[in-house]
Amino acid sequence: xxxxxxxxxxxxxxxxxxxxxxxxxxxxxxxxxxxxxxxxxxxxxxxxxxxxxxxxxxxxxxxxxxxxxxxxxxxxxxxxxxxxxxxxxxxxxxxxxxxxxxxxxxxxxxxxxxxxxxxxxxxxxxxxxxxxxxxxxxxxxxxxxxx
Amino acid sequence: xxxxxxxxxxxxxxxxxxxxxxxxxxxxxxxxxxxxxxxxxxxxxxxxxxxxxxxxxxxxxxxxxxxxxxxxxxxxxxxxxxxxxxxxxxxxxxxxxxxxxxxxxxxxxxxxxxxxxxxxxxxxxxxxxxxxxxxxxxxxxxxxxxx
DNA sequence: TAAAACCTGTGAGCAACTCACAGGTCAAAG
DNA sequence: CTTTGACCTGTGAGTTGCTCACAGGTTTTA
Numbered sequence: 001x002x003x004x005x006x007x008x009x010x011x012x013x014x015x016x017x018x019x020x021x022x023x024x025x026x027x028x029x030x031x032x033x034x035x036x037x038x039x040x041x042x043x044x045x046x047x048x049x050x051x052x053x054x055x056x057x058x059x060x061x062x063x064x065x066x067x068x069x070x071x072x073x074x075x076x077x078x079x080x081x082x083x084x085x086x087x088x089x090x091x092x093x094x095x096x097x098x099x100x101x102x103x104x105x106x107x108x109x110x111x112x113x114x115x116x117x118x119x120x121x122x123x124x125x126x127x128x129x130x131x132x133x134x135x136x137x138x139x140x141x142x143x144x145x146x147x
Numbered sequence: 148x149x150x151x152x153x154x155x156x157x158x159x160x161x162x163x164x165x166x167x168x169x170x171x172x173x174x175x176x177x178x179x180x181x182x183x184x185x186x187x188x189x190x191x192x193x194x195x196x197x198x199x200x201x202x203x204x205x206x207x208x209x210x211x212x213x214x215x216x217x218x219x220x221x222x223x224x225x226x227x228x229x230x231x232x233x234x235x236x237x238x239x240x241x242x243x244x245x246x247x248x249x250x251x252x253x254x255x256x257x258x259x260x261x262x263x264x265x266x267x268x269x270x271x272x273x274x275x276x277x278x279x280x281x282x283x284x285x286x287x288x289x290x291x292x293x294x
Numbered sequence: 295t296a297a298a299a300c301c302t303g304t305g306a307g308c309a310a311c312t313c314a315c316a317g318g319t320c321a322a323a324g
Numbered sequence: 325c326t327t328t329g330a331c332c333t334g335t336g337a338g339t340t341g342c343t344c345a346c347a348g349g350t351t352t353t354a
Contacts, residue, residue, distance in 0.1 A: 004331070015312055018334090023310095034319060036332060056252065060310070081259065088252045091245055098242045105203065105235045112228065151300070162343055165303090170341095181350060183301060207341070301350065312338080319332065324325100 001039040010047045017047065025050055025064055057087040148186040157194045164194065172197055172211055204234040 007014040020026045021037065026046060028037040039047075046067060053063045062083055069079070154161040167173045168184065173193060175184040186194075193214060200210045209230055216226070 002332075013312070014331095016310085019311060022334090034332075036319085054310090055248075057248075084252070084256065088249065088256065091249050091252065095242060095245045095249065098238055098245065101202075101204075102235065102238050102242065105231070105238065109231065109235065149301075160343070161300095163341085166342060169303090181301075183350085201341085295354100297352100297354085299350100299352075302348080304347100305345085307344080308340100308342090310339100314337080315335090317333080319330100321330085322328090324327080 001044070002036055003039075006039040006044055006047060009044055010051060012047070012051060020047065020050060023060060023064065025060065025067060056084065057091065058083060148191070149183055150186075153186040153191055153194060156191055157198060159194070159198065167194065167197060170207060170211065172207065172214060203231065204238065205230060 001009070003014045003017050007017045010017075017026065017039075021028060026039065026043050028039045028043055030036070031038055050060075050063050050067070053066070054060075058066075066080060148156070150161045150164050154164045157164075164173065164186075168175060173186065173190050175186045175190055177183070178185055197207075197210050197214070200213070201207075205213075213227060
């Protein structure tokens with residue numbers, strides 16, 4: 001299989017295949033005649049695996065680590081379980097934050113229903129946004145030193 | 148006010164102030180003696196406005212557009228309302244996607260409870276992730292040409 | 295008066311691709 | 325048999341919104 005073939009088989013952009021190869025997630029052999037990269041079924045498995053892992057929120061370094069461990073015949077699964085748990089917690093945090101944001105947005109929208117547009121007068125840039133109230137910073141975030 | 152002063156007043160990193168200045172969101176005057184940037188209350192308003200708008204999901208180009216329109220004494224509010232509506236819809240889409248992701252993650256987790264780790268054997272990289280089922284691609288996304 | 299803390303502009307780094315470019319290779323059509 | 329078009333190669337840059345690093349100038353503090 002050449003780049004385009006494996007890319008189509010996995011449903012990704014050929015440039016993504018090249019990128020993953022550069023990043024050592026895929027290790028194709030070379031055709032000595034023309035220096036083309038040759039991918040086999042194992043590479044396709046790795047590529048599909050990488051894409052699934054990406055969907056789950058694993059980073060490329062994490063995926064490379066899993067793949068490398070698998071190459072060394074170490075089971076990466078305990079690590080996967082661990083990262084996965086963290087990832088799930090983070091997804092839930094993201095959901096909570098977005099829900100808060102949505103709440104603030106909808107209440108701002110309804111408040112804006114009654115406000116005139118108003119031309120900027122040197123004091124007010126846009127009342128719609130200046131009317132916005134800062135959310136109270138969340139404790140989890142500041143606990144972990146985030147901004 | 149110098150960079151550090153306005154940064155502290157707005158609760159941002161001084162480098163963010165410099166960055167926004169480079170991006171023409173802030174237009175401080177210069178002290179001719181030492182070439183230092185001088186920010187006034189109006190700049191602080193703009194900076195705070197920009198930060199609020201960022202929290203609402205506006206991009207820097209959008210914010211610059213609003214600010215420039217305000218400079219020209221055009222009311223940016225109708226545009227703000229418009230972008231805001233789009234932004235709200237997008238936030239809601241993100242929430243739906245994350246909720247689907249969480250659902251898939253939790254069901255995968257419970258399925259994994261019963262699975263042994265298993266050492267990679269050349270056919271299986273990590274059963275935990277290979278067991279993962281691809282979600283059906285959402286129609287909205289493919290409708291709009293997203294990936 | 296010297297060190298510490300600030301200022302300046304510029305350039306690079308982050309994540310995960312995506313695209314562009316210039317040149318080499320190959321399959322089918324004329 | 326040659327041309328054309330589609331593919332391949334590696335590399336470098338662009339995306340977003342900062343953040344950090346660097347080298348050198350200025351101001352404040354001890």
